[in-house]
Amino acid sequence: MIYDDALEIIGSTPLVKLSKIVEKYELKGEIYAKVEYYSPGLSKKDRIAKYIIEKAIRENKLKKGQTVIEQTSGNTGIGLALVCSILGYPFIAVMSEGNSIERVKMIEAFGGKVEIVKQKSKHTGVSKDDMDLVERRFKELTKELNAFPVSQFSNEDNAWAHYYGTGKEILDDLKDVDVFVDFVGTGGSFVGISQRLKEDCDCLCYKVIPDKESHSIQGGGYFKEIPFEEEDLCDGEIVVSSEEAKEGMEELAKVGLYAGISSGANLMGALKVLKNNPNKKVVILLNDVGLKYLSVM
Numbered sequence: 001m002i003y004d005d006a007l008e009i010i011g012s013t014p015l016v017k018l019s020k021i022v023e024k025y026e027l028k029g030e031i032y033a034k035v036e037y038y039s040p041g042l043s044k045k046d047r048i049a050k051y052i053i054e055k056a057i058r059e060n061k062l063k064k065g066q067t068v069i070e071q072t073s074g075n076t077g078i079g080l081a082l083v084c085s086i087l088g089y090p091f092i093a094v095m096s097e098g099n100s101i102e103r104v105k106m107i108e109a110f111g112g113k114v115e116i117v118k119q120k121s122k123h124t125g126v127s128k129d130d131m132d133l134v135e136r137r138f139k140e141l142t143k144e145l146n147a148f149p150v151s152q153f154s155n156e157d158n159a160w161a162h163y164y165g166t167g168k169e170i171l172d173d174l175k176d177v178d179v180f181v182d183f184v185g186t187g188g189s190f191v192g193i194s195q196r197l198k199e200d201c202d203c204l205c206y207k208v209i210p211d212k213e214s215h216s217i218q219g220g221g222y223f224k225e226i227p228f229e230e231e232d233l234c235d236g237e238i239v240v241s242s243e244e245a246k247e248g249m250e251e252l253a254k255v256g257l258y259a260g261i262s263s264g265a266n267l268m269g270a271l272k273v274l275k276n277n278p279n280k281k282v283v284i285l286l287n288d289v290g291l292k293y294l295s296v297m
Contacts, residue, residue: 005086006040010050011165013038015173015283021251021267028278031270033252034170035286037259041078041106043288044166044189049079051161052150053087062148067092069147071131071138073185074103075288076152081112092147094138096130102292115141156228158188159195167196170283176201178280181238181269183208183262187226189285194233204235208269211241238269249290259286260293 003009018031036044056062067090070080077093084091091112095104096119104114117137119130142149152158166189170177177197182190184207194205240248248264257263266284273282 006082007050007086010039010041010046012169013166015170016257018252018255018267020255021271022274024251025271025275027271027274029274029280029282031267031274031282031284032174033257033259033263033267033284033286034166035257035259036166037286037289039079041075041082041110042292043075043078043260044162044285045075045288046079046082047165048152048158048161048188049076049083049150051165052152052155052157053080053083053089055157056148057087062089065089067145067147068150069094069138069142069145070150070152071095071134072152074099074107074292076150076186077107077112077114078103078110080150081107081110085111092141092145094134094141096134098130100293100296102295106292152186152188154227158186159192159228162189162192163196164192166285167193171197171200174281174283176281177203177283179203179270179273179277179282180205181208181266181273181282181284182206183240183265183269183287184226185262187229189287191226191229191233193285195230198233205233206269206273207234207237208240208265209237210245210265211239238272240265240268240272244268252286253290257286258290260288260290262287263290 014035015032018033022031039046068084069092070076071094081091093107093112094115097116098119107114117134180197180203184190197203245261245265248267249261252259252267263286270282270284
């Protein structure tokens with residue numbers, strides 16, 4: 001097919017059945033991975049960037065030439081830099097220094113600017129305290145520049161992008177899902193997809209979270225409240241350690257899927273589900289590509 005620009009190839013990502021991994025762990029059931037790094041910015045966050053910016057333009061909330069700004073661990077920043085570049089808007093990403101340099105370089109390659117905020121924590125992950133510092137700088141710059149704040153942590157369109165996009169695509173391909181497992185950062189994909197799946201099938205939805213102590217799973221583990229979450233969407237939480245998440249990355253790579261560390265966490269969460277609940281059909285997201293983490297692994 002021929003497309004007019006890269007915006008048109010965001011979404012419609014493939015589902016891959018992880019039969020060999022399930023067999024290796026001697027489990028019964030099915031795990032399907034939705035390969036979100038097939039989007040041009042190499043992550044699921046391209047979806048929310050496109051949805052939020054295009055909606056803001058339609059509703060005249062984003063003015064012509066106005067700067068777009070966001071606090072991000074990287075992937076949302078990459079998606080926004082890509083979308084804003086195509087649509088003609090300046091973009092600034094406010095990030096903690098604990099995030100990988102690969103994501104900084106991608107934002108800059110797409111024409112965005114990056115404001116780095118020094119962090120308190122000493123490991124390669126980003127803590128809630130670090131994110132609080134980023135949020136403070138984000139608010140300062142938004143006011144100084146009269147910029148349009150995307151505000152993914154509180155913006156309900158974060159979830160609606162996945163409700164109308166990712167969740168619908170999963171149902172179109174599988175028709176029925178028993179369990180959805182998702183590593184939680186902003187909560188947008190968990191909320192949007194869970195709501196869509198629960199409307200159509202008897203689906204259990206579990207959040208994957210890292211250990212609260214020092215962890216290196218970038219893109220989540222901030223333990224922030226999700227203001228747009230419905231109380232009945234979450235059926236439980238699955239704790240995955242950094243070591244387990246890295247194991248998950250390795251297992252995915254061995255079957256040809258070079259995904260990032262939060263994707264590894266999703267896989268290990270799904271395997272824990274099958275261990276305790278055999279013969280279930282489980283869906284996970286491969287949130288982004290492993291190439292974004294080479295400097296911190």
